[in-house]
Amino acid sequence: MIKILPGEKISALDKRHLELTGQKGIELMEQAAKAFSSWFCKNFDSKNSIIIWCGAGNNGGDGFAIARILKEKGFTVSLIECFEPSDNLSTDCEINRNRILESIRSSKWRGQIPESSIAIDAFLGVGLKGTLRNEARDKIKAFNSQEAIKVSVDIPSGLKAEGVAGSDVVLSDYTISFAQPKLSLLLPENEFCVGDLKVLDIGIDSRSYHDFQSDFYFLQKQDVKTRHKLFHRFSHKGDFGKIMLVGGGAGKVGAILLSGESALRTGSGLVFLNVNSSEILITQIGLREAMTSIEKFPRLDGFDAIGIGPGWGMGNREEQLEYFLNMAKCPLVLDADALNLIGENPALWNLIPVKTILTPHLKEFDRLAGESSDQLERWAKAKELAVKFKAIIVLKGANSLISLPDGRQVFNSSGTQFMATAGAGDVLTGMLTSLLGQGYSPENAALCGVFHHGLAGELAGKRFGRGTIARDIIKAIPMTFSELGIS
Ligand SMILES: NC(=O)C1=CN([C@@H]2O[C@H](COP(=O)(O)OP(=O)(O)OC[C@H]3O[C@@H](n4cnc5c(N)ncnc54)[C@H](OP(=O)(O)O)[C@@H]3O)[C@@H](O)[C@H]2O)[C@@H](O)CC1
Ligand SMILES: Nc1ncnc2c1ncn2[C@@H]1O[C@H](COP(=O)(O)OP(=O)(O)O)[C@@H](O)[C@H]1O
Ligand SMILES: [K+]
Numbered sequence: 001m002i003k004i005l006p007g008e009k010i011s012a013l014d015k016r017h018l019e020l021t022g023q024k025g026i027e028l029m030e031q032a033a034k035a036f037s038s039w040f041c042k043n044f045d046s047k048n049s050i051i052i053w054c055g056a057g058n059n060g061g062d063g064f065a066i067a068r069i070l071k072e073k074g075f076t077v078s079l080i081e082c083f084e085p086s087d088n089l090s091t092d093c094e095i096n097r098n099r100i101l102e103s104i105r106s107s108k109w110r111g112q113i114p115e116s117s118i119a120i121d122a123f124l125g126v127g128l129k130g131t132l133r134n135e136a137r138d139k140i141k142a143f144n145s146q147e148a149i150k151v152s153v154d155i156p157s158g159l160k161a162e163g164v165a166g167s168d169v170v171l172s173d174y175t176i177s178f179a180q181p182k183l184s185l186l187l188p189e190n191e192f193c194v195g196d197l198k199v200l201d202i203g204i205d206s207r208s209y210h211d212f213q214s215d216f217y218f219l220q221k222q223d224v225k226t227r228h229k230l231f232h233r234f235s236h237k238g239d240f241g242k243i244m245l246v247g248g249g250a251g252k253v254g255a256i257l258l259s260g261e262s263a264l265r266t267g268s269g270l271v272f273l274n275v276n277s278s279e280i281l282i283t284q285i286g287l288r289e290a291m292t293s294i295e296k297f298p299r300l301d302g303f304d305a306i307g308i309g310p311g312w313g314m315g316n317r318e319e320q321l322e323y324f325l326n327m328a329k330c331p332l333v334l335d336a337d338a339l340n341l342i343g344e345n346p347a348l349w350n351l352i353p354v355k356t357i358l359t360p361h362l363k364e365f366d367r368l369a370g371e372s373s374d375q376l377e378r379w380a381k382a383k384e385l386a387v388k389f390k391a392i393i394v395l396k397g398a399n400s401l402i403s404l405p406d407g408r409q410v411f412n413s414s415g416t417q418f419m420a421t422a423g424a425g426d427v428l429t430g431m432l433t434s435l436l437g438q439g440y441s442p443e444n445a446a447l448c449g450v451f452h453h454g455l456a457g458e459l460a461g462k463r464f465g466r467g468t469i470a471r472d473i474i475k476a477i478p479m480t481f482s483e484l485g486i487s
Contacts, residue, residue: 355392
């Protein structure tokens with residue numbers, strides 16, 4: 001997994017990469033521009049006219065290189081230079097500017113903007129320092145006044161790599177960031193200026209990160225495959241685990257059915273659903289592959305993992321939760337009402353076995369950890385709780401954050417807004433419990449489960465768009481394994 005470094009360390013990271021590989025800065029910039037252009041060509045037709053706003057630093061240098069590449073690909077490209085002739089251009093910006101001077105119409109920033117259907121913001125990147133100067137503010141306002149689709153290179157101009165955006169910031173529809181997401185791009189508070197986020201690999205040598213300290217990591221497809229257990233010709237049902245999912249109170253049995261079905265689709269050998277006695281019939285009809293039980297205090301021996309909470313209800317459940325926490329000898333997942341119960345009775349924290357996976361969404365997290373004024377505070381509290389109770393806390397949402405007992409915090413890269421639908425969290429609980437039951441370590445179960453859940457959401461979202469429902473995500477789970485080449 002790559003580390004997410006603070007903005008001020010990124011030029012040092014580049015330098016380290018150049019030392020290790022013998023590459024030149026201009027070559028790395030070309031890789032970044034090529035990666036951006038290849039994403040751009042996949043998403044936009046060359047009939048579009050493009051205007052690229054270039055600053056004087058390396059972000060502007062990326063912009064000039066992108067202009068050249070997109071022109072070669074057949075787009076109509078014009079440029080606005082957001083600097084004065086007296087300004088010092090970075091070396092690589094100057095080189096890329098000189099490479100296109102003759103072929104592309106370029107105008108100085110004078111307040112007039114040629115029409116275009118797409119505007120690319122390569123004005124300011126992670127090199128932004130201190131308070132934004134007045135002349136930069138005017139350019140950002142002018143950029144935002146365009147009707148075009150807006151795409152930012154690396155980071156919306158005016159946004160710092162860390163922290164919450166102010167009012168002088170480019171309002172992008174898409175932000176295409178290089179090598180690693182900057183922390184500010186992951187804050188829900190900055191969604192209004194970041195838009196859709198895509199992080200592109202630009203070939204930074206992974207050894208370059210060794211010299212830098214950070215507890216923040218970014219989980220991508222290439223990090224997941226090696227964490228999986230592989231099954232073979234002689235694998236039998238027992239190898240895939242026997243799990244119990246506890247929930248399904250009156251009127252909410254759908255939640256546990258979704259968890260059960262997703263556990264089966266994730267590969268569980270045997271799934272038991274423990275539900276309210278009133279719900280036994282509907283549970284059996286709802287998921288024929290599952291076995292059911294209704295005891296409040298069922299026997300727990302023989303289970304490889306237990307997931308507790310989806311649709312459980314909170315009335316008179318405390319004693320039951322205590323029983324599961326005290327008696328279970330296998331790994332646990334706690335979700336939904338199990339978390340709400342802990343929020344109401346913080347003493348229960350002390351009963352949670354080490355390496356239990358907790359999966360709160362924002363509201364459940366606030367019930368567990370107290371109100372936070374912003375997401376940065378939630379991230380800090382999640383780390384504190386994970387370390388203190390040696391738990392794995394999955395703070396759900398776009399780019400779910402997995403906080404590990406050793407203090408590392410891992411942002412997930414997969415997922416889509418189409419997962420913001422009832423029951424999507426129950427699907428995750430089933431997947432995580434399933435992987436634990438198949439013998440994955442809690443860390444691997446959390447990282448693989450969260451990544452595959454997001455990927456299943458992406459696949460379902462591609463097919464059903466705004467009408468995606470939780471069952472569509474479940475159906476896509478098997479495809480996530482084939483996407484990663486896992487049997
Ligand atoms: N590994 C990677 O990720 C790679 C990253 N790459 C790219 O490099 C980018 C970083 O480039 P960078 O370091 O040259 O800085 P950059 O963002 O262009 O900003 C400098 C400009 O901003 C200006 N400026 C500063 N403060 C200001 C203020 N308050 N108000 C107004 N203006 C202000 C400053 O002006 P100055 O203060 O010098 O007069 C100068 O003109 C990065 O985001 C990515 O796009 C790729 O090319 C290769 C691999
Ligand atoms: N905008 C989004 N982008 C990516 N993933 C999302 C988004 N919205 C929700 N999700 C994911 O969908 C799931 C929703 O979980 P949750 O809120 O518990 O739903 P429910 O309680 O209805 O099951 C979480 O795993 C979350 O990460
Ligand atoms: K930018």
